[in-house]
Structure formats: C-alpha cells, structure tokens
Amino acid sequence: MDKVxxxxxxxxxxxxxxxxxxxxxxxxxxxxxxxxxxxxxxxxKHLQGADRKKLAEFLGVNxxxxxxxxxxxxxxxxxxxxxxxxxxxxxxxxxxxxKLIQRExxxxxxxxxxxxxxxxxxxxxxxxxxxxxxxDSMEPTLSNGDTVLVDLTESYPRTDGIxxxxxxxxxxxxxxxxxxxxxxxxxxxxxxxxxxxxxxxPQALNVIGKVIWLGRRx
Numbered sequence: 001m002d003k004v005x006x007x008x009x010x011x012x013x014x015x016x017x018x019x020x021x022x023x024x025x026x027x028x029x030x031x032x033x034x035x036x037x038x039x040x041x042x043x044x045k046h047l048q049g050a051d052r053k054k055l056a057e058f059l060g061v062n063x064x065x066x067x068x069x070x071x072x073x074x075x076x077x078x079x080x081x082x083x084x085x086x087x088x089x090x091x092x093x094x095x096x097x098x099k100l101i102q103r104e105x106x107x108x109x110x111x112x113x114x115x116x117x118x119x120x121x122x123x124x125x126x127x128x129x130x131x132x133x134x135x136d137s138m139e140p141t142l143s144n145g146d147t148v149l150v151d152l153t154e155s156y157p158r159t160d161g162i163x164x165x166x167x168x169x170x171x172x173x174x175x176x177x178x179x180x181x182x183x184x185x186x187x188x189x190x191x192x193x194x195x196x197x198x199x200x201x202p203q204a205l206n207v208i209g210k211v212i213w214l215g216r217r218x
C-alpha cells in the first residue's frame with residue numbers, strides 16, 4: 001500500500017466516529033465505493049487534483065498528504081500510527097471581548113503527524129486540544145475563524161506567549177506579558193485598537209494552555 005492510501009486509511013481509522021469512506025466519497029461527488037476501491041483495490045491509480053482538494057477540505061487535512069511521491073532511496077513510507085488524532089472542542093476562545101464557555105463536547109478530530117508533534121511540543125497527545133478563535137483583537141496574529149492547537153500542560157506561564165485563558169468568566173485567547181520581578185501579568189491584544197489589562201495577579205487567571213500552532217483557511 002502506497003503512502004497516500006496508507007495516510008487515508010490512518011485518517012479514516014482515527015476519525016471513524018466523524019465519517020467513513022462512503023460519506024467521504026459522496027462528499028467529493030463520487031459513488032459511495034470510490035474511496036474503498038481506491039484504497040484497497042488500487043483503482044484509480046491516483047486521485048485527481050480536484051478530488052484531492054475536495055477530499056482534503058472534507059477531512060480537514062493538508063492536501064499534501066494526498067499527493068503521491070516517490071520515496072528517496074532508503075526512505076520509509078508512513079506506517080500505521082504515524083498520525084495522532086487531536087480533539088477539537090465545541091468551545092470558542094474569543095479574540096474580541098470574550099465569550100462564555102457553554103459546552104466542551106468534542107466536535108471532531110484533526111490528525112497531526114506524530115513526528116511533527118514531537119518536534120512542536122513535549123506534551124503527550126492527551127494534553128493537546130484544538131479550539132477555534134472568534135473576534136479581531138489578536139489581529140494580525142490571529143484572525144476570526146482561525147483554528148489553534150493548544151498545549152494544555154502550559155497552565156502556568158513562565159514566559160511571554162499567546163495563551164487560552166479564563167478571565168472574568170470568559171474564555172479568551174490573548175498574549176500574556178509576564179513581570180517576573182513583581183510576579184504580575186498583563187493581558188495584551190495584538191490589535192492596537194484594544195487596550196491591555198495590566199497588573200494582574202497570576203491567581204486571577206485560569207490559564208488553559210499555550211497556543212503552539214495556527215491553522216487558517218485562505
């Protein structure tokens with residue numbers, strides 16, 4: 001089985017609760033057995049460009065995973081288990097004026113290559129989460145509708161960075177600036193139209209985690 005077929009098979013196995021080969025085939029305008037035949041019977045030999053694009057959008061993955069490549073000498077193809085599903089939660093972190101947490105149900109999963117995750121963070125996959133951004137106060141760094149990957153082990157900020165925080169009964173994604181001498185924090189919006197909130201005691205914040213990756217639809 002080549003790389004593209006194995007990638008697809010891993011994605012379908014990891015996200016079986018969200019969709020199957022039949023629903024994905026129909027979503028790209030093909031008959032219900034199209035992807036089953038592609039993966040297990042090798043027909044067609046390659047996915048057409050339009051089908052790849054539609055399928056990548058439906059699965060929520062990078063289209064590059066569906067493009068066939070010839071491995072270099074000695075290079076191993078991706079094996080089962082090389083992709084890790086990370087849950088996307090049904091909550092929105094506001095980059096504007098904040099939004100109350102209403103539900104924390106899992107909406108879907110996004111699959112990340114295991115080796116990439118290991119380079120990005122030392123946190124285990126069970127301590128990672130996907131959430132969506134709402135509002136414009138973090139422009140141009142974060143935009144309305146962006147998807148972010150959050151490291152939940154970073155619940156006590158030791159360095160400046162962008163964090164998902166609970167503050168004043170709202171869930172927000174903001175930049176935190178730390179004063180290590182006074183042991184105080186400031187909540188910063190990258191958009192200059194929004195004022196900073198200064199001189200905050202660490203215990204006044206509920207730090208959910210640190211943003212380590214951004215996904216954006218063009």
